[in-house]
Amino acid sequence: AQKITQTQPGMFVQEKEAVTLDCTYDTSDPSYGLFWYKQPSSGEMIFLIYQGSYDQQNATEGRYSLNFQKARKSANLVISASQLGDSAMYFCAMRERGQAGTALIFGKGTTLSVSS
């Protein structure tokens, strides 16, 4: 079974609009972390935001916020006021405490296209 599911292969948004990228996860470990990374066409992986399983508040980093719904096992990324430079692939990822090494498990990604 997929541990991280991103159901939107592609999303389109206009500049200055907000957009939500969906992510659901599957784990039985009570301690885990959820991450979002951005991969522009140049290829590098850029860390955006982190949410811990025990965090009471949703994480925010500038224009990025994470809509964490623990009971639904979802961790959607919200980008407010989209910019042309936000066009990229976005990956949701998880680390589980119980997993030796705590490597990141990635979803398949969502391609975001921002138009003017």
Added chain:
Amino acid sequence: DSGVTQTPKHLITATGQRVTLRCSPRSGDLSVYWYQQSLDQGLQFLIQYYNGEERAKGNILERFSAQQFPDLHSELNLSSLELGDSALYFCASSTGVAVSYEQYFGPGTRLTVT
């Protein structure tokens, strides 16, 4: 700039050959991870080292091996290369192994096997 460096940036080689990819983690980071990104498999974890010791293995083929040296830099060795090994190989580092530590990725090495 994440502070993680990888060399070379691009590598083109033939089937059956062996290559070595190099990674230097961010200053102070003890943990190094290797990931492979391909069109069909997506982003997959290969192997992790922590302070010189192998800590975890993911979907790493037997033809692949890695090590972390005393200065904490790491090398990923790929041998008997096949066309399907063509991919973007990332190295990432983190300060520790707790779930809260983000991993910082290097720019990647794009391997093309012809």
